[in-house]
Amino acid sequence: MVIRNLFLVVSLSLFGFIGWCAVSMGIFKNVSIRTEAQGPFYLVYKEHVGPYHLISKTIADVERWANTEKIDCKISFGEYLDDPNKVEHERLRSNGGCLLKDSMAIPLPSDLRTSNRVAQNYVVAEFEGSPALGPYKVYNKVEEFLAEKKLKLAGPVIEIYEMKTPDLMQTKYLFPYKDMLKIEKN
Numbered sequence: 001m002v003i004r005n006l007f008l009v010v011s012l013s014l015f016g017f018i019g020w021c022a023v024s025m026g027i028f029k030n031v032s033i034r035t036e037a038q039g040p041f042y043l044v045y046k047e048h049v050g051p052y053h054l055i056s057k058t059i060a061d062v063e064r065w066a067n068t069e070k071i072d073c074k075i076s077f078g079e080y081l082d083d084p085n086k087v088e089h090e091r092l093r094s095n096g097g098c099l100l101k102d103s104m105a106i107p108l109p110s111d112l113r114t115s116n117r118v119a120q121n122y123v124v125a126e127f128e129g130s131p132a133l134g135p136y137k138v139y140n141k142v143e144e145f146l147a148e149k150k151l152k153l154a155g156p157v158i159e160i161y162e163m164k165t166p167d168l169m170q171t172k173y174l175f176p177y178k179d180m181l182k183i184e185k186n
Contacts, residue, residue, distance in 0.1 A: 031138050032126045033145045038174055039119035041158075043077065044104065045097030046112055051089045052080055055096045059161075062097035065109065073098035074162065081156045099160055123151065125173040128164070138173055151177040 044066065048058040059076050066073035079095040087093075095113075103116055123145060125138050146153060155176035162170050 041117040042100040042103045043115045045095040059096040075099040123175040154178040
């Protein structure tokens with residue numbers, strides 16, 4: 001009887017913890033998708049090679065540097081250059097760092113780079129939850145949207161990470177595209 005009650009308490013606690021994790025990560029939150037012009041962007045970043053889920057250390061390195069230089073880095077980003085379905089995970093290339101309001105002209109450490117991106121059209125997906133859920137929750141929906149609208153991915157995906165409140169992160173996913181219907185008409 002005691003063992004059964006202990007098992008029940010442990011089981012309920014475990015299910016409660018799993019439920020709390022799912023809710024706090026945003027598993028039940030919606031993804032909004034639209035097409036829209038975004039940019040220009042001013043990026044300071046560090047290159048990363050390896051599994052995409054390990055880019056957070058690279059982003060944190062750039063954020064620490066920006067903090068010591070008194071550069072506003074409230075919005076960070078990851079740019080994912082390779083398709084993880086086609087490239088070995090240990091060889092995936094990405095860039096991670098800070099999205100700035102203006103271009104900057106200060107000396108950089110040798111491992112940091114800058115890039116200015118012009119404004120362009122993107123499929124924009126927004127999700128207020130953990131970026132770790134993006135590959136499961138966002139990317140599939142964007143692939144469906146691209147197919148439905150006859151659009152084709154035309155470059156690397158940029159994920160923009162912003163803490164809206166201490167407990168709420170919003171990730172904006174930018175997918176550059178080509179309109180296949182317009183291409184076929186030309």
